[in-house]
Amino acid sequence: MDKENRQEIERWRQLSTAELLARATAVKVANRSDSFSFCSIINAKSGKCSEDCRYCVQSAHYQTDAPIYPLKDTAEIVAAAEAAKEAGASRFSMVTSGRGLTAAEVEAVAERFAAIARRVEIKLCGSFGILDRDALVRLKAAGMCRYHHNLETSERFFPEVTTTHTFADRIATIQAAQEAGLEVCAGGIFGLGESEDDRIEMALRLRELAVDSVPLNFLIPLPGTPLAGIEPLPIREIVRSIAIFRLLLPKVCIRLAGGRETALEDFLATAFQAGADGMMIGGYLTQRGRSVEADRKFAREMQQFWA
Structure with a gap:
């Protein structure tokens, strides 16, 4: 990042919140029009994760009440993809706990992807470590x-997370993933104890990596972690951090995911004025979200706001 760009970021940080949000809204509309998208996930394999991510109830390092089960069968995952499509999601993702997949698990997951592709017209994503x-x-x-x-946070703060x-x-x-010809969805979590500088550094690294979509999660402080x-x-x-993400990443979808309801409370619309234009619907890995009906109504109203 050259000096001129750093100075521009500092100018954004000095703006009032109203001015910063107005600028972010303008950048969103100019680059992405009134676009608004939904995605949905299934916690396809849960618990007993070897990693020690300090926010995660699925880590085997902590005593939590997170569910523990192996990879769900094909029929259940296909049914979840069908439900996601019916709810209005354009993307459906399988997510598994653990550092990564074994060779046998790669084949099992591939079989489930192929089964969904035969049955459901929806874009398929995966999150397997x-x-x-x-x-x-x-x-x-x-x-x-x-x-x-996800990157989760900045490189500087990362050792404090895992x-x-x-x-x-x-x-x-x-x-x-990019070398394999895949699009990449990568973002992080706000509220881990990081600074504003850390969030900006994460946004800059995501821009450098040229990712296609940026999910933003908000820490839900869960018992046992x-x-x-x-x-x-x-x-x-x-909301100021979301706005800076939009200014730094003008052309990508910025998607609000886990924790948005508790973190933003009655200010969800403000986050979308800050430039977000997508949501995860139907719940998260171990926590429930808002009703799909409420999210769909909200999306329609936001698109009218941007029109």
Whole structure:
């Protein structure tokens, strides 16, 4: 990042919240019109994860009440994809706990992707942790078109989030997915204890990686995890960070995901004035979300706002 661009970011940070949101709205409308998209996920394999991510109830390092089960069968996953399509989602993602997939699990997941592709007209995504190019090529051949792999935070702050793998491991997986010919969905979590500088550095790295979609999650401090007692970010800080993400990433979908209801409360629309233009619907990995009907009504109203 050159000095001129750094100075521009600092100018954005000095704007009032109203001015910053107005600028972000203008950038969103200019680059993405009134676009608004939904995606949905299924927690296809849950719990007993070897990694020590300090926010996650599925980590085997912590005592939590997260569900534990192996990879769900094909029929259940196809039914979930059908339900996602019916709810209005344009994308459906399988998500599994763990550092990555074994060779046998890659084949099992590929079979499920192929079964969905035969039955449901929906774009298929996957989130399976750290994978190499060969595994990603196999999943692409089965129907997966986009791989989800968050950075979570900045490289500086990453060791405060997890120690069982590195920021470089995350970057390598994103690059392997791109080399395999896949689109990439990568973002992170706000409220882990990071600074505003960390969030900006994450946005800059995502821009450098040229990712296709950016999901933003907001920490839900869950019992049993090391971050259970952390103070939530002020709503003003959240919406300002979303606005800076939009200014730095003008052409990508910025999608609000886990924790948006509790983090933003009555200010959900403000986050979309800040430039977000997508949502995950139908619940998250271990937590329920808003009703699909409420989200669909909200999307229609936001599109009228941008028109």
